[in-house]
Amino acid sequence: MDSKWLGLTLVVLLLCSLLCSLQALEVPEVVKKQVKKVHARCVNQTGVSEAMIVETHKTQQLPNDPTFKCFLHCMFDMFGLIDSEQVMHLESLIEVLPETMHEKVKRLADTCGTQKGVDACDTVYQSIKCYMDTDGPFIRSSVDQLLG
Numbered sequence: 001m002d003s004k005w006l007g008l009t010l011v012v013l014l015l016c017s018l019l020c021s022l023q024a025l026e027v028p029e030v031v032k033k034q035v036k037k038v039h040a041r042c043v044n045q046t047g048v049s050e051a052m053i054v055e056t057h058k059t060q061q062l063p064n065d066p067t068f069k070c071f072l073h074c075m076f077d078m079f080g081l082i083d084s085e086q087v088m089h090l091e092s093l094i095e096v097l098p099e100t101m102h103e104k105v106k107r108l109a110d111t112c113g114t115q116k117g118v119d120a121c122d123t124v125y126q127s128i129k130c131y132m133d134t135d136g137p138f139i140r141s142s143v144d145q146l147l148g
C-alpha cells in the first residue's frame with residue numbers, strides 16, 4: 001500500500017477511532033501501529049488529553065475544545081486532507097474507498113465543502129461536524145465496510 005493510500009486509510013480510521021472502538025475492528029497491525037504513531041505525535045503537538053479522546057469514544061460527540069480541534073487538524077494535515085489554504089479535501093477519500101461509498105463521500109464533500117472556522121483547527125472541526133450532521137452513521141460505518 002503506497003503512502004498516500006495508507007494515509008487516507010488512516011484518516012478513515014481516525015474518524016472511526018473518534019466515534020467507535022478500534023478494538024471492534026479487524027485492523028492490520030501495521031495500520032494500528034501507524035495510527036498510534038500519528039495519534040501520539042498529534043497528542044504531543046497539541047496537548048489534547050487522552051481522557052478527552054476516550055470521552056469522545058464513549059459519547060460519540062466531538063468536544064468543542066481548542067486542543068481537540070487542533071488534534072483533528074494535525075491528523076488531517078498529516079494525511080493531506082486539508083491544504084495550506086485550509087481547504088478540506090474529503091473527496092480524496094474516493095481514491096481509497098470502495099466504489100459503493102463514492103456517492104456518499106461525494107455528497108458529504110458537496111454538502112459540507114469546507115466549513116470555515118475562526119482558525120485552521122476550527123475549520124477542520126466545523127467541517128467534521130458537518131460531515132457528522134449530514135451522515136453520521138455512514139462516517140461510523142465506513143471503516144467497517146472498508147476493512148470488512
